[in-house]
Amino acid sequence: MSTSGEFIQGIQLEQQQCVMIGTATYEQWEQAAGWFIQWQKNVNWWIGDLAVMADKRLKPALRETIWPEGTSPDLVARCKAVSVAYPPNTRNPLATWTIHMRHANAPNRVALVQAAVDAGQTSDENRAAPAVPAEPSPPAMPVAIDRSEAPPAAASASAEAAITVAAPAPEPIAVTERATNRWLLCVDVNGIVSRFFFAGAEQDAASRFVESLVGTVRRLMHKGLTAVVCCMDSPTSVRKELTASWDVPYKSNRKQKADALGYQLNLVQTLLSNRNADVVFVNGWEADDIMASYARQFDGKVSLWTVDKDMRQCLSPHVNILEDVEWERDEATNTMRPLYKWVNQEAHEEKGIVYQSDLVTGIKPERWPLFQAIAGDASDSIQGAKGIGPKGAMELLKNFASLDDILAAARDNHPAIAARQRKILLAWEPIAHDTLQLTTLRTDLTVPAVLQMNLLLEPHSTHSTTAAPPHDSELPQQPSPPDAGYDNWPADDRSE
Numbered sequence: 001m002s003t004s005g006e007f008i009q010g011i012q013l014e015q016q017q018c019v020m021i022g023t024a025t026y027e028q029w030e031q032a033a034g035w036f037i038q039w040q041k042n043v044n045w046w047i048g049d050l051a052v053m054a055d056k057r058l059k060p061a062l063r064e065t066i067w068p069e070g071t072s073p074d075l076v077a078r079c080k081a082v083s084v085a086y087p088p089n090t091r092n093p094l095a096t097w098t099i100h101m102r103h104a105n106a107p108n109r110v111a112l113v114q115a116a117v118d119a120g121q122t123s124d125e126n127r128a129a130p131a132v133p134a135e136p137s138p139p140a141m142p143v144a145i146d147r148s149e150a151p152p153a154a155a156s157a158s159a160e161a162a163i164t165v166a167a168p169a170p171e172p173i174a175v176t177e178r179a180t181n182r183w184l185l186c187v188d189v190n191g192i193v194s195r196f197f198f199a200g201a202e203q204d205a206a207s208r209f210v211e212s213l214v215g216t217v218r219r220l221m222h223k224g225l226t227a228v229v230c231c232m233d234s235p236t237s238v239r240k241e242l243t244a245s246w247d248v249p250y251k252s253n254r255k256q257k258a259d260a261l262g263y264q265l266n267l268v269q270t271l272l273s274n275r276n277a278d279v280v281f282v283n284g285w286e287a288d289d290i291m292a293s294y295a296r297q298f299d300g301k302v303s304l305w306t307v308d309k310d311m312r313q314c315l316s317p318h319v320n321i322l323e324d325v326e327w328e329r330d331e332a333t334n335t336m337r338p339l340y341k342w343v344n345q346e347a348h349e350e351k352g353i354v355y356q357s358d359l360v361t362g363i364k365p366e367r368w369p370l371f372q373a374i375a376g377d378a379s380d381s382i383q384g385a386k387g388i389g390p391k392g393a394m395e396l397l398k399n400f401a402s403l404d405d406i407l408a409a410a411r412d413n414h415p416a417i418a419a420r421q422r423k424i425l426l427a428w429e430p431i432a433h434d435t436l437q438l439t440t441l442r443t444d445l446t447v448p449a450v451l452q453m454n455l456l457l458e459p460h461s462t463h464s465t466t467a468a469p470p471h472d473s474e475l476p477q478q479p480s481p482p483d484a485g486y487d488n489w490p491a492d493d494r495s496e
Contacts, residue, residue, distance in 0.1 A: 044097040048083030051076050085109060098123040105299055105449035108133060112446070129283065130446045182300025184227045184450055185220065185322075186291040187213060189279070191306055193268050197261050205261070206268035210275070216305075216325050219338055227450045229294060230272055230279045231287035232265075238284040239438055246431070250438060253381045282445050289442040295319045296443035298450070303342075309353060310377070313368040313441060315345040358390040367397055372439040373432070374406075382438055385428040388421055396421075403436055 013019075018032075054063045067076060082097065085104035092100070092110075094117045102123075103112040115131035189209070196205035217228055243250040272279050280290050288310055295302045295314040304311050305322040315321065324341040345365060352361030355375065363371050374393040376384025388396070399416045400406045410417055410425040417425070428435075 041096065044079045045083060045091070047076060048079035048081070049088075051080035052083050055080075092117055096123045099126050102127060102130070102448040105297065106446075109449075127448060128281070130448070132446065181224070182227070182298075183220075183223075183225050184229065184294060184298050184300060184302045185217070185225055186294050186302060186304050187228065187230045188287050188291065188304070188306035188308060188311075189230045189268060189272075190233045190265065190287050191308055193264055194261065195307065197264055202260050202264075205264040206271055209268060210271045212325060212327075214275070215327070215336070216338060226300070228277065229448075229450050230277050231290040231294075232269070232279060232281050233286045234281050234283050236284050237286070239286075242434060242437065248381050248383055250382070251380050253378070278448065278450055280447060282447070285442060285445060289445055290447060292441035292443045293445040293447045294450075297447065309355070310368075310372065310380075310439065310441065312343075312348055312353070313365050314443075315343070315348050315365040317345065320344040355390045360390050360394060363394065363397060369436060369440040370403055371397055373403070373436040377439065380438070382435060384435060385424050385432070387424045392421060403432060407432060 018036075050066075051063075054066060058066070064073075078101070082101045082104050086100055086109070090110050092113045095113045099116050099121070100109075100113055103109040106112055111133040112130065115133040116126045118134065119125075119131035121131055192212075193205050193209045196208045201208045213228075213230075217225065237250070239250045269279055282290055288306075288308060291304050291306065291311065292314050295304060295316075300318075302319045303322050304314060304319065305325075307323055311321055321343040322340060323343055326339045326341075327336045328339060329335070330337045349362060349364060352359050352363075354360075356378065360371070371390075371393050372382070372384070374385045374388055374396060375390045376382050376386065384393075396406050396417075400409060406417075407425060407429050410422045410429075413422065425432075
């Protein structure tokens with residue numbers, strides 16, 4: 001179909017161009033503007049619906065041939081996924097397609113889209129702070145005196161106002177049956193950029209990070225990676241609010257970020273934006289909480305690229321951790337190849353981790369927050385039950401099921417708790433549950449949906465839809481996910 005010719009009298013459409021003929025009236029200009037906006041609002045729905053119908057009515061060999069040469073297969077796949085998520089009678093004509101896309105993974109996606117409409121949000125506003133459906137919610141829980149083992153809620157009225165999700169949140173969204181052909185990489189941007197920075201790359205930490213990210217994503221796409229989300233810390237912190245009155249507040253041992261590091265963290269947002277990457281913040285919470293929420297909610301397998309040991313609580317049969325990527329030259333091909341350091345649930349429990357100089361093994365991921373609360377975490381200024389340490393915490397977790405059980409046993413002079421430990425635990429008891437809140441990551445944050453690969457491997461300034469980007473030979477034209485199960489998913493090894 002040609003785009004050339006007159007669509008409305010006085011207005012001529014050409015490829016990538018609209019020409020207004022001198023005789024066009026104001027009404028014709030207005031009519032054209034209305035049509036163009038309608039097209040812009042609907043075209044992704046049309047692409048998705050056409051792809052869905054092609055799957056149903058065309059032979060497999062013909063389905064891809066209907067699209068013009070140069071069409072992005074990721075665009076078609078993304079549009080189709082959104083059309084499948086929202087049957088026509090559930091689409092909200094007052095919301096943009098992008099808002100629909102952002103919530104396509106959520107079980108209450110229709111309500112989330114309506115909440116965005118009710119709040120009058122644009123796509124950008126909804127991405128930054130998704131509106132929450134107007135549903136009855138339990139009263140706010142006073143964090144400082146809460147005694148549950150749930151994730152932390154808002155610490156104060158001022159923190160509550162800054163948070164974009166309900167707190168305390170409803171029951172976390174758990175995916176009971178996960179797709180076998182979807183694989184999300186969640187990236188701890190703050191942690192990895194800081195690691196580059198303190199390793200000596202003070203002037204180019206951001207660019208070094210993006211270079212490593214793009215190279216890693218290229219390789220993992222060959223293994224079936226289908227999506228990437230870059231997670232960043234919020235400038236505000238609920239945990240810091242919670243511990244502001246403590247003798248040793250949360251992360252108080254960390255010096256104010258150097259101006260140079262702050263510059264690199266700001267720069268990396270621009271570099272990622274230039275590549276169309278999904279960069280996610282949630283006010284009041286850390287990148288760890290965002291990644292934990294994706295690990296719990298994403299319909300598929302999830303890899304968490306982070307060196308933060310807190311994330312081990314997220315490990316499961318569907319979630320693993322990428323702790324490090326080292327690049328070495330392959331002498332045979334004279335190309336750089338990555339060596340990955342993967343950690344899965346089995347390796348965590350059996351091989352363990354060195355924690356404050358002690359080897360810690362046998363701690364199930366769901367009990368890792370309790371272990372950290374007791375043992376403490378010096379990197380985050382969490383003192384824990386000071387004096388018990390990692391080995392003592394391991395023994396307590398072997399003998400007791402919960403924090404309440406441990407404290408009750410200490411009060412009752414249980415024989416499994418030595419007199420010295422009993423004294424330490426009783427002195428720690430007033431802040432014990434709040435400490436557990438510090439070490440427990442949120443898994444119920446409202447996070448944007450991530451549907452397909454959304455990280456352009458070349459920045460906007462150099463990417464062309466008509467010419468292949470540089471290094472195109474390294475890129476699969478269409479990611480090929482595993483046929484079934486998780487057989488192709490990296491586990492605990494350093495191989496590709």
